[in-house]
Amino acid sequence: MAVVPEIRPRCMIWLGQPTPRERELLAAAGWELRVIDDPHGARIGLRGGDRVAVLLDLREAEPAWADAMRALLGPHSDLPLVLLGGPREGSRGEGLLQLREPLDLEQIQQLAQIVDGGSHGHDRGGTDCLVGNSAPMLAVRAALHKFAPVDLPVLVTGETGTGKELVARALHEMSTRRGRPFIPVNCGALPATLVQAELFGHEKGAFTGATARRIGLFEAADGGTIFLDEIGDLPLDAQTNLLRVLQEGTLERIGSHHTIRIDVRVVAATHVDLEEAVAQGRFREDLFYRLDVLRLHMPPLRERGDDVELLARHFVAAFREQHRVRARGFDASARRQLRAHAWPGNVRELLNRVRRAAVVCESELIDAASLQLHEAAPAPAGSAAHGDGLDDVRVQAEREAILATLRESGFNVSECARRLRVSRVTVYRLCRKHQLELESLRT
Ligand SMILES: Nc1ncnc2c1ncn2[C@@H]1O[C@H](COP(=O)(O)OP(=O)(O)O)[C@@H](O)[C@H]1O
Ligand SMILES: [Mg+2]
Missing domain, CATH: 1.10.8.60 (Helicase, Ruva Protein; domain 3)
Incomplete structure (x- = not known):
């Protein structure tokens, strides 16, 4: 087993009441939050080596309350103390930082640097590479911080291009496995006849063309993370072997009866509905439950404001x-x-x-023209009103966009894919989703 550095979460002891948005931002930045709003009978307990900051929230503070909190902090004068709100003159000399309110992402990052004591932030290559502050992306970041240190499989779902591979990498970089291999595998791109050999390796002479022993991608990822993209495309026999890796932590190379123990975290991704694939008998149900332990959903871009x-x-x-x-x-x-x-x-x-x-x-x-985005014809009045929410409006907008591009491309799928800058497979999928029948549209 490789020796990996331990990852300790950052902890914020908040004296007062954070707003729901502040709670969300802290969770998204990977902070544990402990709220103490009543100084009476409260105690500040610390685990050795915790990376802690104390925030004294003076926004609603009565003088007596603030004094009681300062008394509570007495024995912990070594902890970085920051002040939020309150009269600036009154608090001169107290605390490390006086923060603006409400607390924002930038200030939280500043605090992180302080509690990390100038050591390397464990976020580099982690959530920092994920751009986005919308509520759904804050939720993704919070989930990443929760899931990264737990050595369980993760299933990443979401449409194509939403960043599934990017978060899989971030998950790896934020876990104790960082520094060990991260191996992405596109299950859909491997020829069915070679999947087994690629994933699990083979001995010399195991099959025609196996001129030398070769280790598989799972062995190559030992100690690290394997990212199985488009897991729904994995052939059934390979699914059986994958199940065994997950259940027993062992594999056998093709053409060998020697059992090899491996230690790999599996992160799988899919843009198809795996439950549906299970229902149709194309995906093993037992494997599905093994993979779907922690679920991370990547929101579509049109929902990120x-x-x-x-x-x-x-x-x-x-x-x-x-x-x-x-x-x-x-x-x-x-x-x-x-x-x-x-x-x-x-x-x-x-x-x-x-x-x-x-x-x-x-x-x-x-300008819009350089982006090849043009003013679309407005949706017929009332068409969105039939739906009962924003989701319907978005689905409708997506349908209009596909249809318009198909028209502009003379219903040629390759051309439409080029214009939308997506794959042909995506165009077909979107047509199915929106019940656009190419055959009948062309006539
Ligand atoms: N939140 C994000 N911030 C910055 N770049 C992103 C973000 N999400 C996706 N990307 C970029 O968009 C591209 C597609 O992401 P990818 O992870 O390959 O998507 P998926 O695997 O879901 O198809 C990549 O170049 C990736 O770096
Ligand atoms: Mg991908």
Whole structure:
């Protein structure tokens, strides 16, 4: 077994009452939160080596309450103390930092650096590479912090391009397995005849063409994490062997009866509904339950609100670091379209559109045309009102977007896929989802 550094969570002792949003932000940044709002009879207990900050929340504080809290803190003068709210003059000299209210992400990151004592933040390559502050993305980050240290399988679900592989990597980097291999495998891309050999390895002469012994991807990932992408495409016989790895932690190379013990965390991903595949007999039910221990759902981009623009800006900035381009932002038409577009290809589609626009755009501000996003015909009045919520509006918007692009492409799937910057498979899937029958549309 490899010696791996222990990961201790950061803990915030909050004297007072955090708002629901502050609780959400702290969880998303991986902090454990302990709230003490009544100083009477309270005690501050610490585990050795905890990375702790104390926050004295003076926003609603009566002087007597604040004094009692300071008394409670007396024996813990070595802990980093920060103040939130309250009169600035009155608290001069007290605490390390006086924070603005409400507490925001930037301030939380500042605090993290303080409690880490200048050592490497354990987040680098972790949730920091995930751009997005919308409520669904904060929930994803909070789940990552919860799941990373627990050595159990994770099932990542979500549409194509939502960042499933990115979070799988983040999960690995945030776990005690970081520094060991992270091996991504696209189960859908391996030829069915080779899946077993690729995953579990083979001995020399195990089958025609096996001219030498070869270790499989599971053995290569020993001590680390294997990311099984498109797990729904795994052939049934390989599913049986995978089940054994998960149940017993052992495997046999093809052509060998020697049992090898391995220690690999499995993170699987799917964009298809695995429950449905189980119901149809295409996926083993027992394997499904083994994989679906911790579930991480990646929200579609169209549900992430302001994150779309945030991501777009992030991608332009990243592109500028590598290439000489004029583009540095977006004009009003682009921003409108970034919001209105239904993003069937999610973050991957956004990334590709932004890169292309950055290259073709002649001015500093990228416009809607460079993104190849055009003012869509408004949905017929009342069509959305039939639905009973925002979800229906979004589904409708996605359907309109697909249909419009199909029309523009003369109902040619390859062309439509090119325009949307998604795969052909995705176009077919979206057509099925929205009950768009290509055959009948073409006529
Ligand atoms: N939240 C995010 N912040 C920054 N980049 C992202 C984010 N989500 C996805 N990406 C980028 O979008 C692309 C698609 O992500 P990926 O993980 O391959 O999606 P999936 O596996 O779900 O199809 C990758 O280039 C990835 O780095
Ligand atoms: Mg992927």
